[in-house]
Amino acid sequence: MKSVDAHLADILAAVRPLAPLELELEQVLGATLAETLTSPVPLPPFDNSAMDGYAVRSVDISDVPVTLPVTDDVPAGSQELRAVGPGHAVRIMTGAPMPAGADAVVPVEWTDGGKVSVRIDRPVQAGNAVRRAGEDVQAGEVVLEAGTVIGPAQLGIIAGVGRRSVWARPRPRVVVISTGAELVEPGGPLALGQIWDSNSYTLTAAVREAGGEGFRAGTVGDDPGVLLEQLDTQLVRADAIITSGGVSMGAYEPVKEALSPLGTVRFEKVAMQPGMPQGFGVLGDDQVPIFALPGNPVSSFVSFKLFVRPALDKMRGFNGGMPESVTARTLASLRSPAGRRSFLRGVLAPDGTVSPVRGQGSHQLAALAAANALIVVAEDVTEVAEGASVQVIPL
Ligand SMILES: Nc1nc2c(c(=O)[nH]1)N[C@H]1C(S)=C(S)[C@@H](COP(=O)(O)OP(=O)(O)OC[C@H]3O[C@@H](n4cnc5c(N)ncnc54)[C@H](O)[C@@H]3O)O[C@H]1N2
Numbered sequence: 164m165k166s167v168d169a170h171l172a173d174i175l176a177a178v179r180p181l182a183p184l185e186l187e188l189e190q191v192l193g194a195t196l197a198e199t200l201t202s203p204v205p206l207p208p209f210d211n212s213a214m215d216g217y218a219v220r221s222v223d224i225s226d227v228p229v230t231l232p233v234t235d236d237v238p239a240g241s242q243e244l245r246a247v248g249p250g251h252a253v254r255i256m257t258g259a260p261m262p263a264g265a266d267a268v269v270p271v272e273w274t275d276g277g278k279v280s281v282r283i284d285r286p287v288q289a290g291n292a293v294r295r296a297g298e299d300v301q302a303g304e305v306v307l308e309a310g311t312v313i314g315p316a317q318l319g320i321i322a323g324v325g326r327r328s329v330w331a332r333p334r335p336r337v338v339v340i341s342t343g344a345e346l347v348e349p350g351g352p353l354a355l356g357q358i359w360d361s362n363s364y365t366l367t368a369a370v371r372e373a374g375g376e377g378f379r380a381g382t383v384g385d386d387p388g389v390l391l392e393q394l395d396t397q398l399v400r401a402d403a404i405i406t407s408g409g410v411s412m413g414a415y416e417p418v419k420e421a422l423s424p425l426g427t428v429r430f431e432k433v434a435m436q437p438g439m440p441q442g443f444g445v446l447g448d449d450q451v452p453i454f455a456l457p458g459n460p461v462s463s464f465v466s467f468k469l470f471v472r473p474a475l476d477k478m479r480g481f482n483g484g485m486p487e488s489v490t491a492r493t494l495a496s497l498r499s500p501a502g503r504r505s506f507l508r509g510v511l512a513p514d515g516t517v518s519p520v521r522g523q524g525s526h527q528l529a530a531l532a533a534a535n536a537l538i539v540v541a542e543d544v545t546e547v548a549e550g551a552s553v554q555v556i557p558l
């Protein structure tokens with residue numbers, strides 16, 4: 164059987180980072196920045212008030228209370244500024260440019276709020292409540308490095324330095340197709356022998372969580388021809404495709420039957436539990452990677468974590484590798500088949516202990532949903548004693 168590491172290495176060798184595109188602000192959330200972003204201007208671009216109040220010369224209010232004539236009103240966005248003369252005050256709003264002459268702002272709460280003249284009750288130091296031009300960013304300064312994942316705050320600084328678009332690797336578009344004649348859309352009635360399709364929902368959500376754009380293409384039955392048609396339709400919008408089911412040894416294995424003759428997708432047994440039957444390859448002129456995952460719900464989920472997620476990381480411009488693991492102490496003894504790496508479902512506690520959940524079958528979706536970690540047991544280990552140290556992949 165092929166090792167887990169060899170299978171991952173084959174996948175990573177076949178997958179390329181997506182080419183950067185010029186993405187508009189509306190499209191760039193979750194993308195990976197592919198340029199070094201600098202600010203063309205200082206931010207803030209001009210000295211401005213941090214508070215609603217009065218711009219003054221601080222020397223004029225060293226003895227309080229003092230009443231000063233109010234000579235102007237400066238809302239944010241104001242472009243016509245008159246200087247503040249000695250012994251005068253200007254009413255100013257948060258974000259409005261500081262008028263020449265003034266060196267401090269007195270918050271309105273420390274005054275009588277007058278419009279024609281103002282009584283100021285507390286003195287302030289020069290610079291009080293003034294935000295200086297360039298104190299956030301100098302003109303020409305780097306605000307985001309290439310390789311940064313663009314979240315809401317990063318999107319904010321892109322817009323904040325005046326850019327409409329940036330060069331970025333887009334989120335990989337991943338189409339998810341589940342196969343199986345027994346599958347019924349959740350919400351519909353079940354006849355004998357049928358189950359509700361859960362894998363396509365889990366896998367599409369896992370794609371999104373991994374920074375991709377997941378598209379659920381729905382289910383196809385057991386007909387390889389129908390699957391090929393569906394793949395043909397979906398390939399145009401896919402950077403990768405995931406199928407679930409139809410890859411083991413049964414009489415109706417549509418994924419294996421449809422893809423094996425193409426010669427670009429290999430079906431292999433990987434030395435792991437769950438997730439032994441795996442298909443991987445590329446499709447079409449654009450060599451779109453396809454992950455043919457096993458149908459058992461826990462198997463497809465674990466396969467996603469081990470193989471698809473690292474591939475998506477690489478497509479986004481990062482080093483794709485095995486998921487990070489931590490060391491924990493198992494509160495129960497563990498069993499694992501010889502020659503296969505096990506990924507047992509467990510609950511990792513804040514005190515560094517881990518307990519396997521009850522129900523370790525590959526079909527036991529509820530047990531998976533109760534877990535927050537995968538306990539890894541190496542290929543050459545068949546039993547782990549209670550209290551032993553184990554490696555755990557947090558979910
Ligand atoms: N004779 C053998 N039988 C099996 C082997 C084997 O080596 N020899 N391998 C077993 C292992 S391990 C796995 S894993 C499964 C993989 O089977 P397939 O990938 O062909 O998947 P299916 O047969 O279509 O389904 C398996 C199981 O999962 C349920 N399923 C499928 N799709 C969904 C879905 N979208 N949502 C929820 N549940 C789904 C399906 O009903 C089956 O119960 O093969 C073993 N057999």
Ligand code: MOO
Nearest residue numbers: 437438439462525
């Ligand atoms: O290897 Mo299968 O994925 O256990 O049920």
